[in-house]
Amino acid sequence: MSQVTVGVDIAKHKFDVARLENGKYKHKKFDNTPEGFAALIVWLTTFGGVKPSVCMEATGAYSIPLAECLAQSGYPVAVVNPARIKGFAKSELSRIKTDKADAKLIARYAQEKKPPLWTPPPANIRELQALLRRIEDLLECSKWRKTDWIRLTPRLPNPSEPSWHIWSRRLKPHANAFNVLSIKTLISGTGALCWKRFLASAKPPLPTSWSL
Numbered sequence: 001m002s003q004v005t006v007g008v009d010i011a012k013h014k015f016d017v018a019r020l021e022n023g024k025y026k027h028k029k030f031d032n033t034p035e036g037f038a039a040l041i042v043w044l045t046t047f048g049g050v051k052p053s054v055c056m057e058a059t060g061a062y063s064i065p066l067a068e069c070l071a072q073s074g075y076p077v078a079v080v081n082p083a084r085i086k087g088f089a090k091s092e093l094s095r096i097k098t099d100k101a102d103a104k105l106i107a108r109y110a111q112e113k114k115p116p117l118w119t120p121p122p123a124n125i126r127e128l129q130a131l132l133r134r135i136e137d138l139l140e141c142s143k144w145r146k147t148d149w150i151r152l153t154p155r156l157p158n159p160s161e162p163s164w165h166i167w168s169r170r171l172k173p174h175a176n177a178f179n180v181l182s183i184k185t186l187i188s189g190t191g192a193l194c195w196k197r198f199l200a201s202a203k204p205p206l207p208t209s210w211s212l
Contacts, residue, residue, distance in 0.1 A: 006044070007107030008056035009099045010063050015056075018103035019047065020111060025104055032062065037069040044075075051075050053117075055110035057082045061132055068120055078115040085109055 004021045012032060017040060019026040028043055030036035044052070053076040056063050063079060070077045085102075088109045094101075109115075120126070 003111055004047075004049070004052035005107045005110040006052050006054040007103045007105065007110060008054060008063075008066070009102035009106060010056055010059055010066060011099070012062055014099075015066065016099040016103040017043075018100070018107045019044070019052065020104070020107035025107070027100055027103065029099075032066070034065075034069070037066055040066075041070070041073050041075075053078065053110060055080060055106050055115060057085055057106065064121075064126070067118055068126070071118070071120055077118045078110060079118040080106075080109070080115050084113075084115075088113070 004019065007018045007020065009016045009018075010032060014029055015032050015036070016027065016029050026047075028040075030040050030043075051074055054070050055078040056067065058079045058081055067077050067079050085106060089105055092105075092108075094105060
């Protein structure tokens with residue numbers, strides 16, 4: 001029986017999927033949403049047979065929800081350090097850099113290297129990841145508002161207080177809800193090392209005041 005692997009190249013809003021069997025690929029793009037996850041599972045079941053192993057890069061907040069959904073649906077999932085995928089691409093002398101090509105690359109990596117299966121993190125870590133995703137969304141909204149103001153200001157006859165200042169004031173109470181004390185409580189049984197890792201991987205970077 002031929003081995004089937006599925007490579008996933010995931011980003012914030014979309015993810016590309018490449019199904020590899022007997023050297024041939026099937027490709028499809030999905031929304032990075034619960035509806036997109038459900039659509040992916042439906043698409044995979046159309047091929048029949050045993051559930052294939054799915055491999056994706058460890059991209060933190062973007063990859064974990066999909067990995068959890070697939071694992072809960074009975075699919076073997078591997079979440080791999082991006083540096084390993086990059087090294088594999090160099091070994092193939094691969095220079096094509098598109099989302100579709102990356103998904104195919106990850107499928108080949110999974111078929112050749114057979115990475116270990118991923119285990120969903122404990123509930124408190126999943127909750128922490130959800131908090132970080134919310135923080136990232138709030139910070140990005142603030143950045144967009146500032147960019148819009150800088151772009152539009154020269155066109156305004158009498159610019160008043162920048163709208164992004166107003167937005168930031170409204171944003172701050174929500175961001176403060178994710179205070180260090182509550183997160184310390186959340187990870188009290190896990191240790192500070194996990195929190196330091198999350199701080200290091202957060203995009204955009206979180207303020208240094210969030211350090212434990």
